[in-house]
Amino acid sequence: xxxxxxxxxxxxxxxxxxxxxxxxxxxxxxxxxxxxxxxxxxxxxxxxxxxxxxxxxxxxxxxxxxxxxxxxxxxxxxxxxxxxxxxxxxxxxxxxxxxxxxxxxxxxxxxxxxxxxxxxxxxxxxxxxxxxxxxxxxxxxxxxxxxxxxxxxxxxxxxxxxxxxxxxxxxxxxxxxxxxxxxxxxxxxxxxxxxxxxxxxxxxxxxxxxxxxxxxxxxxxxxxxxxxxxxxxxxxxxxxxxxxxxxxxxxxxxxxxxxxxxxxxxxxxxxxxxxxxxxxxxxxxxxxxxxxxxxxxxxxxxxx
Amino acid sequence: xxxxxxxxxxxxxxxxxxxxxxxxxxxxxxxxxxxxxxxxxxxxxxxxxxxxxxxxxxxxxxxxxxxxxxxxxxxxxxxxxxxxxxxxxxxxxxxxxxxxxxxxxxxxxxxxxxxxxxxxxxxxxxxxxxxxxxxxxxxxxxxxxxxxxxxxxxxxxxxxxxxxxxxxxxxxxxxxxxxxxxxxxxxxxxxxxxxxxxxxxxxxxxxxxxxxxxxxxxxxxxxxxxxxxxxxxxxxxxxxxxxxxxxxxxxxxxxxxxxxxxxxxxxxxxxxxxxxxxxxxxxxxxxxxxxxxxxxxxxxxxxx
Numbered sequence: 001x002x003x004x005x006x007x008x009x010x011x012x013x014x015x016x017x018x019x020x021x022x023x024x025x026x027x028x029x030x031x032x033x034x035x036x037x038x039x040x041x042x043x044x045x046x047x048x049x050x051x052x053x054x055x056x057x058x059x060x061x062x063x064x065x066x067x068x069x070x071x072x073x074x075x076x077x078x079x080x081x082x083x084x085x086x087x088x089x090x091x092x093x094x095x096x097x098x099x100x101x102x103x104x105x106x107x108x109x110x111x112x113x114x115x116x117x118x119x120x121x122x123x124x125x126x127x128x129x130x131x132x133x134x135x136x137x138x139x140x141x142x143x144x145x146x147x148x149x150x151x152x153x154x155x156x157x158x159x160x161x162x163x164x165x166x167x168x169x170x171x172x173x174x175x176x177x178x179x180x181x182x183x184x185x186x187x188x189x190x191x192x193x194x195x196x197x198x199x200x201x202x203x204x205x206x207x208x209x210x211x212x213x214x215x216x217x218x219x220x221x222x223x224x225x226x227x228x229x230x231x232x233x234x235x236x237x238x239x240x241x242x243x244x245x246x247x248x249x250x251x252x253x254x255x256x257x258x259x260x261x262x263x264x265x266x267x268x269x270x271x272x273x274x275x276x277x278x279x280x281x282x283x284x285x286x287x288x289x290x291x292x293x294x295x296x297x298x299x300x301x302x303x304x
Numbered sequence: 305x306x307x308x309x310x311x312x313x314x315x316x317x318x319x320x321x322x323x324x325x326x327x328x329x330x331x332x333x334x335x336x337x338x339x340x341x342x343x344x345x346x347x348x349x350x351x352x353x354x355x356x357x358x359x360x361x362x363x364x365x366x367x368x369x370x371x372x373x374x375x376x377x378x379x380x381x382x383x384x385x386x387x388x389x390x391x392x393x394x395x396x397x398x399x400x401x402x403x404x405x406x407x408x409x410x411x412x413x414x415x416x417x418x419x420x421x422x423x424x425x426x427x428x429x430x431x432x433x434x435x436x437x438x439x440x441x442x443x444x445x446x447x448x449x450x451x452x453x454x455x456x457x458x459x460x461x462x463x464x465x466x467x468x469x470x471x472x473x474x475x476x477x478x479x480x481x482x483x484x485x486x487x488x489x490x491x492x493x494x495x496x497x498x499x500x501x502x503x504x505x506x507x508x509x510x511x512x513x514x515x516x517x518x519x520x521x522x523x524x525x526x527x528x529x530x531x532x533x534x535x536x537x538x539x540x541x542x543x544x545x546x547x548x549x550x551x552x553x554x555x556x557x558x559x560x561x562x563x564x565x566x567x568x569x570x571x572x573x574x575x576x577x578x579x580x581x582x583x584x585x586x587x588x589x590x591x592x593x594x595x596x597x598x599x600x601x602x603x604x605x606x607x608x
Contacts, residue, residue, distance in 0.1 A: 035444070036444075064443075132438065134436065134438075134465075135464045135465060139368075139464070139494075139502060140339070140340075140496075142502045143496050143500035143501060143502050144500075159468065160439045160443070160468050161438075161439060161467075161468065162467065162468040162471070163465075163466065163467050163468070164463065164464050164465065164466040164467070164503070164507075167466070167503045167506070167507075168502055168503055171493065171501065171502070171503055172500075175499070175500070175501070188513045188514060188516065189475065189514050189516075190443075192444075192447050195479070196447035196448075196476075196479070197447060197475065197479070198443060198446045198447050198472055198475070199468070199471045199472055199475055199510075199514035201513075202471070202510045202511075202513035202514040203468075203471075203510065205509060205510060205513045206503075206506045206507065206509060206510035206513075207506075209492045209505075209506035209509045209510075210492060210493050210503035210506040212492065212493075
């Protein structure tokens with residue numbers, strides 16, 4: 001298989017690939033939209049996949065929106081999608097805490113967005129509040145900052161109000177051995193048009209470095225995100241296709257979970273990146289080589 | 305030599321060691337003071353070393369004070385020290401930028417303290433200002449945040465006003481290839497009494513992760529801090545003793561610069577830590593094995 005990986009997908013093989021799967025997972029940014037614009041043809045691809053009886057899901061590491069917010073954005077862009085089909089890290093983080101951790105009656109110290117707080121509360125998990133937390137007092141007082149005795153987990157996602165005091169508060173909780181540590185994702189920054197970028201997952205790394213502990217993450221490439229989809233909808237890995245624009249998150253998730261993988265070139269990664277992984281001779285990097293690639297998911301249209 | 309490293313220093317060998325050096329470098333926190341209290345006997349050790357004609361210097365990675373602020377703190381604790389004898393990372397960072405980087409007429413984007421701003425300005429380097437920088441606007445605007453066209457370096461030290469917006473601004477500067485990147489130190493957190501700690505150097509790591517660039521650091525264990533002392537005062541490495549409580553900063557600095565090294569057990573590291581490095585068989589870790597150790601620098605008193 002490895003000799004034929006990373007091949008351009010076109011013609012008859014497109015139909016054969018689609019016939020071989022019942023479900024298709026799409027990453028969002030760089031795959032079905034870019035910023036605030038739908039990728040041309042993407043809406044039609046989703047519609048036609050559904051008409052052909054495929055289950056379609058959306059998996060995104062961006063923790064700044066609830067499932068409902070994603071469904072609304074997608075609707076505004078012309079996609080016919082329900083919120084049950086969307087799996088963002090805000091939702092998956094809440095699902096992880098509810099199903100894996102035993103937090104009954106306990107609380108979460110949250111470094112994250114209002115969307116994350118909303119998804120936590122939707123599954124009955126209390127959190128300490130979001131928004132600004134500016135430094136006060138003197139350095140000697142910071143290690144003695146008041147802590148909520150009900151907190152049993154620190155959760156770190158994207159937080160535009162990230163601050164020294166939040167970092168410090170997270171550290172103080174994490175110095176307790178019984179405090180769980182969960183992060184949404186490790187993508188270090190969000191690439192934007194024109195080579196621009198803003199910081200994202202590096203917040204988690206700052207907390208990890210301070211605490212000298214490693215968080216459990218729920219986002220891609222961790223298999224938990226696929227487990228969420230699979231457990232809700234009975235998806236069989238070998239009958240599922242993962243479509244994404246990032247080798248280190250989307251394609252690696254697919255490889256980690258035994259899915260077929262398709263790289264689309266409308267986002268971050270290039271064919272040269274994928275080929276470099278394939279030729280590296282490094283076993284760890286083979287999971288970042290997609291089975292196939294297309295210029296855009298619109299290339300699937302002729303087979304639909 | 306390695307077979308006899310990490311030996312307890314007492315009796316006649318103390319005098320022999322002191323006779324073999326002209327200069328002694330002390331780390332501060334955990335060595336000559338702990339928090340706001342002088343280590344018992346430390347003032348007398350410093351005084352007697354000077355009376356015996358030794359040059360004495362103080363090297364600290366803590367970037368929150370200027371040389372003058374350190375001299376004032378030391379004076380208040382009973383040490384007879386002048387500010388020229390103190391080398392903190394705030395000062396050394398300014399010295400590095402002035403002597404190594406070509407910043408004439410240019411500016412620094414500073415994530416750091418008022419003390420760092422002061423030391424930069426004292427050597428004629430302008431900076432963009434310190435203090436709070438809270439997030440504003442929407443995510444789409446952050447990558448287009450206004451940048452100062454004169455900035456040619458990002459400098460990261462300890463900053464209690466560290467925020468998402470500062471991280472973002474640093475990233476935007478560092479996306480320019482001609483922007484230098486300098487950090488004070490990499491110690492991830494500042495240990496306090498009773499197992500407590502507050503975050504410190506992890507701020508640098510957050511910026512590095514976002515920018516996907518590695519900063520040049522001036523603090524221990526980087527040799528620049530010793531170079532600063534040596535170039536000002538003509539110190540010969542082989543006639544110099546480094547005294548510290550941390551293996552990964554103080555002792556490693558000494559090893560990196562060819563100094564004799566003495567671990568004192570009034571701070572962070574233990575003899576067991578040092579022995580673990582010695583027995584590891586790992587070449588990289590041998591630099592963290594001190595030549596000698598003492599319970600406290602007061603153990604030097606009988607030889608003085």
